[in-house]
Amino acid sequence: MAGKKDKGEHKPAKVDKWDPTAVKNALDDATKKMMKDEFKCDEDHSLMNGRLGLSIVAVSFSGFAVLWDYLHPFPESRSVLIICASAYAILTAILTAYIMFMEKGIFYTGLEKDKAGIDPPSIWKFTSAQKKYDDVYELTVEYKDGVKGGDFIEAKLKSSVTKFVDENGTVREDIFMPRIKKLCEGLKVKKQN
Incomplete structure (x- = not known):
């Protein structure tokens, strides 16, 4: 055909x-x-895996905060929310530094x-x-x-x-x-x- x-x-x-x-x-x-x-060449995904790992941990803190606040409404969940929000902010800053200083705009890493x-x-x-x-x-x-x-x-x-x-x-x-x-x-x- x-x-x-x-x-x-x-x-x-x-x-x-x-x-x-x-x-x-x-x-x-x-x-x-x-x-x-x-x-x-085989593509090496370690840089992207590092970024994904940091993102998963940051989002996990957010998810835990939402779940905790649902199970224990606000006045009771205040300290947990503060800790989770602070951890999320710190991890986001680390992620930004990782992208700027580790990845440096690399779109492909190959192993020959x-x-x-x-x-x-x-x-x-x-x-x-x-x-x-x-x-x-x-x-x-x-x-x-x-x-x-x-x-x-x-x-x-x-x-x-x-x-x-x-x-x-x-x-x-x-x-x-x-x-x-x-x-x-x-x-x-x-x-x-």
């Missing part, structure tokens, strides 16, 4: 080209796909396993930015070799999104992905020297 698509067929993302957030997210997703397909399976995996970190009324997409790639260790080295891509998104809002993966792949391979070569 000519009308049916293959289940494995991939269609590039189509976005509203006038929405910088949607364009940035589509380019971020294309980067994730490229790291999975080309570099065989050693082909032999003996050495520790190499680590890839990607951050991106695009200002609200600007067409410039900035991508920062950090790489740490699993064998040699040491510090992360980084490379940057700064380009207009008009090079990567066509008139119809379709992400041009045939142009974007090779640029990212070349950037990543350059980091691996740089780390080996």
Whole structure:
């Protein structure tokens, strides 16, 4: 049947080209796909898990306060409400600091396993930015070799999104992905020297 698509067929993302957030997210997703397909990276979710863990604890304090107030109406529940509200405020402040200083805008952390399976995996970190009324997409790639260790080295891509998104809002993966792949391979070569 000519009308049916293959289940494995991939269609590039189509976005509203006038929405910088949607364009940035589509380019971020294309980067994730490229790291999975080309570099065989497994995504590391530990940063997101940390954020979710803090959020769950904060919301648990809120839920406990609501339940306690329901079972023991206000004058009796006053001290528990104060403790839970204070704990929620403190955890929210910790969560904000975690997002600012730990996540630092990282949208993808990938682990590239050693082909032999003996050495520790190499680590890839990607951050991106695009200002609200600007067409410039900035991508920062950090790489740490699993064998040699040491510090992360980084490379940057700064380009207009008009090079990567066509008139119809379709992400041009045939142009974007090779640029990212070349950037990543350059980091691996740089780390080996």
